[in-house]
Amino acid sequence: MWMSERLKMHSDFGPSTRDHTWGNNMFSKYRIVHSSHHLLPSPNGELAPAIHATMNISGTLVDFITVHNGNDGDDLDRKLQTEYIANITRNSTNPLVFMGYVTSKPGSRDYRVYKNWGKLKDIDENDKKRFCLYIMYRKLIRVGYARISRDRLTDTEIQLAKFRIPDDVDNYEDNDITTIKLEDVDPSVHFPSIFGNYYPSHWHGPGHHFHMATPKYFMKTQGRGN
Numbered sequence: 001m002w003m004s005e006r007l008k009m010h011s012d013f014g015p016s017t018r019d020h021t022w023g024n025n026m027f028s029k030y031r032i033v034h035s036s037h038h039l040l041p042s043p044n045g046e047l048a049p050a051i052h053a054t055m056n057i058s059g060t061l062v063d064f065i066t067v068h069n070g071n072d073g074d075d076l077d078r079k080l081q082t083e084y085i086a087n088i089t090r091n092s093t094n095p096l097v098f099m100g101y102v103t104s105k106p107g108s109r110d111y112r113v114y115k116n117w118g119k120l121k122d123i124d125e126n127d128k129k130r131f132c133l134y135i136m137y138r139k140l141i142r143v144g145y146a147r148i149s150r151d152r153l154t155d156t157e158i159q160l161a162k163f164r165i166p167d168d169v170d171n172y173e174d175n176d177i178t179t180i181k182l183e184d185v186d187p188s189v190h191f192p193s194i195f196g197n198y199y200p201s202h203w204h205g206p207g208h209h210f211h212m213a214t215p216k217y218f219m220k221t222q223g224r225g226n
Helices: 002-007 075-091 109-117
Strands: 010-013 025-028 032-040 048-057 060-068 096-101 133-138 141-148 158-164 177-179 216-219
Touching: 002 010, 002 025, 010 032, 025 032, 025 048, 025 060, 032 075, 048 075, 060 075, 075 096, 075 109, 096 158, 109 133, 133 158
Parallel strands: 060 096
Antiparallel strands: 010 025, 032 048, 048 060, 096 133, 141 158, 141 216, 177 216
């Protein structure tokens, strides 16, 4: 509650830690019109939480899912948790953003389930150096992607993504060209400079800084329409 008031954002917390899971919170500048909380299957390991929320963004309903799968020590837990969330994303009819703590490598079994059965697109398939955090989406146009070093605040970095809602979510073309040049894209989509500039590998300096070959931006092939 304090953080949402400080940020002047809507928030949704769940499932409750009384259900023997860790915290899971979603913040939004836009009104949350519906949400459901999920305790994911965990027969052998940690009880994992998820939130599935629908937000009204300038008149378009967009689904958001935030999930924290169990750690990589129990394969069955991760398999069942991934299948559970993939069924939700597969059956969603709205544009959707998935923000997940997956604890699996790109191209792994769980990654493929999210993409193939869950009908999701990876924000950046070329980013092979991930294990915990992933951003995926559907029925949206990707615009930008960034990773910010964790410093000493937490055990996990921050990931950011920017999207545009297409005029027709069932008939559009996604951005397919990647660039790291700020001059290639409109200044309105630039990530904040407070975190520095593009950095090609792990950032080991003080403070929070862009790293891992980000920020990067996405554009259409020259000559294609919007």
